[in-house]
Amino acid sequence: MKRRNFLSLCSAIAVVGLSGMASLAHAQLSIEISGAGASRIPIAVGTFEGENLLPRTISDVVRDDLERSGLFRRVETGPQPIPEATIPDFANWKGRGADALAVGAVGQSGGRFEARFRLYDVARAQGLEGQSYAFQADSYRDVAHRIADAIYAKLIGEPGIFSTRIAYVEKRGQQFSLVVADADGARAVAVLRSGEPIISPTWSPDGTKLAYVSFEAKKPIIYVRDIGSERRIVLANFKGSNSAPAWSPDGRRLAIVLTKDGLSQLYMVNADGSGVRRISNSSGIDTEPTFSPDGQYIYFTSDRGGAPQIYRMSANGGDAQRVTFEGGYNVSPRVSPDGKTLAYISRNNGRFQLMTMDLATQQTQVMTDSSKDESPSFAPNGRYILYATEAGGRGVLSVVSVDGKTRYRLSQQASDVREPSWGPLAR
Amino acid sequence: MKHYQLPLAALTAIVLAACSSSPTQEPAPVANNAPIQVQPQQQPTTTTPVQPSGNPFAVLRDPNNILSKRSVYFDFDSYVVNQQYVPLVEAHARFLKANPSAKVLIQGNTDERGSSEYNLALGQKRADAVKKNLSLLGVPESQIESVSLGKEKPKAAGHDEASWAQNRRSDILYNGEF
Numbered sequence: 310m311k312r313r314n315f316l317s318l319c320s321a322i323a324v325v326g327l328s329g330m331a332s333l334a335h336a337q338l339s340i341e342i343s344g345a346g347a348s349r350i351p352i353a354v355g356t357f358e359g360e361n362l363l364p365r366t367i368s369d370v371v372r373d374d375l376e377r378s379g380l381f382r383r384v385e386t387g388p389q390p391i392p393e394a395t396i397p398d399f400a401n402w403k404g405r406g407a408d409a410l411a412v413g414a415v416g417q418s419g420g421r422f423e424a425r426f427r428l429y430d431v432a433r434a435q436g437l438e439g440q441s442y443a444f445q446a447d448s449y450r451d452v453a454h455r456i457a458d459a460i461y462a463k464l465i466g467e468p469g470i471f472s473t474r475i476a477y478v479e480k481r482g483q484q485f486s487l488v489v490a491d492a493d494g495a496r497a498v499a500v501l502r503s504g505e506p507i508i509s510p511t512w513s514p515d516g517t518k519l520a521y522v523s524f525e526a527k528k529p530i531i532y533v534r535d536i537g538s539e540r541r542i543v544l545a546n547f548k549g550s551n552s553a554p555a556w557s558p559d560g561r562r563l564a565i566v567l568t569k570d571g572l573s574q575l576y577m578v579n580a581d582g583s584g585v586r587r588i589s590n591s592s593g594i595d596t597e598p599t600f601s602p603d604g605q606y607i608y609f610t611s612d613r614g615g616a617p618q619i620y621r622m623s624a625n626g627g628d629a630q631r632v633t634f635e636g637g638y639n640v641s642p643r644v645s646p647d648g649k650t651l652a653y654i655s656r657n658n659g660r661f662q663l664m665t666m667d668l669a670t671q672q673t674q675v676m677t678d679s680s681k682d683e684s685p686s687f688a689p690n691g692r693y694i695l696y697a698t699e700a701g702g703r704g705v706l707s708v709v710s711v712d713g714k715t716r717y718r719l720s721q722q723a724s725d726v727r728e729p730s731w732g733p734l735a736r
Numbered sequence: 737m738k739h740y741q742l743p744l745a746a747l748t749a750i751v752l753a754a755c756s757s758s759p760t761q762e763p764a765p766v767a768n769n770a771p772i773q774v775q776p777q778q779q780p781t782t783t784t785p786v787q788p789s790g791n792p793f794a795v796l797r798d799p800n801n802i803l804s805k806r807s808v809y810f811d812f813d814s815y816v817v818n819q820q821y822v823p824l825v826e827a828h829a830r831f832l833k834a835n836p837s838a839k840v841l842i843q844g845n846t847d848e849r850g851s852s853e854y855n856l857a858l859g860q861k862r863a864d865a866v867k868k869n870l871s872l873l874g875v876p877e878s879q880i881e882s883v884s885l886g887k888e889k890p891k892a893a894g895h896d897e898a899s900w901a902q903n904r905r906s907d908i909l910y911n912g913e914f
Contacts, residue, residue, distance in 0.1 A: 506888035
């Protein structure tokens, strides 16, 4: 097996920058898995040699990542490290029921660490993947997520989302925070605090910026914040309300909602706040725009027919076609990265639930048994939907796979969390 | 022109409201399934709400005056001003026309159910509905501004219909109150 080039980890550096700007570290969200897919790949992830030098072991994070995906089943390996440099005893691992085996080692030289891992196909007794990463001790989680992504990509055949980040709004008393965290909820960092509400954070397609709506000036205004530099611009501050930002797939424009001409209507604006132009013309509420992945269409919520329903129109404006027909309250559309599935929130017998619709067949599916679901957001590989819901009288974030087979919760003690947005794939 | 024959219950409600820190001195609505009722029949709705001397704005805080009533409540997913609030809106229209220096900020609110953004738009419609009624009664646009707080600043913190009914609301705030 050929070892890939020695990768210095760009994202690790980026995230070091992120934690440097942290105003305050937050309590981590914890994972609660309930139910999982039936045909999961049994994988043994051995304890890495030398990883006890780190604050938490890399292999633990890799195992948790893979298990949470719902596509892997953990085969226990015991606490003893498995040598990384020697050929594994494949018959032994086959006997323990593992189809795949990952082993690794961590070394240290001059304050820097290096992690290596190898992935094996146990049945065929052959190596599949191997990589090496240099990193600082405090970015061991980046390395672990990278390794989990590499294993996932090799065995599942699509990008993993373990290195991605999420944003959400946390409320403690009357204090609102815009929080950025790892996709597993760890390393949560408040990038903005306010005594006034914050809603609708959304990641730019390149993952460097967040657009959001803040009431800090006593009315809703849209801002765009650069995550690395902490600089922010006012994207839209017109008379009345400014809200519901949605990035175009190329990151150059945003669809937004303004009331400057009276009703809540859709407008397009350049990413620097210039060139505002109206794109919808209805006699009711038009809001919650979101682009189709090809940038051709905008899906949005409108009550033009008397009750809120989801419609689709050209991103350049023009006539709209109604998309949802079942029920009297369908809001918050989001299109999957492959353009085939619509996630949205529907009121069903008084319960507000996450739904999906196959856009080719119009077939719909209720995704949850909860009653206060909000704010769906697709994982960038399209396999999962992150959404806000309520449990135990407070706001929590949950994830469900689009096939409905895997679900877990990112929960947090003593605070309300809401308005999640899943960031793009790590670069 | 002062009325002192308010029933004891109403007096109690007013005293309780005076103790609350809420800027909009609204007696706590009774938790039942009926819409929250402002009771205009107990108010001197036909008198011109201008005091002969002193600060003309004092009537806005006089619990005996309908002008102290500042909230219009709405049905679920509705932005229609119900008939019962017409006297309240008319009284504020008269006051605003009589006092051109007075300005109002109308804040629209919604209950917690449904999406933040749709509720933000719905709250705007509720604020605009009150604004439109004032305009139709002859109040100049320059005296009225409408904004939405959506579901983000609930007045009632509960998760039941009684709380939701209180939060489906437009508040009329005068200059100095916002």
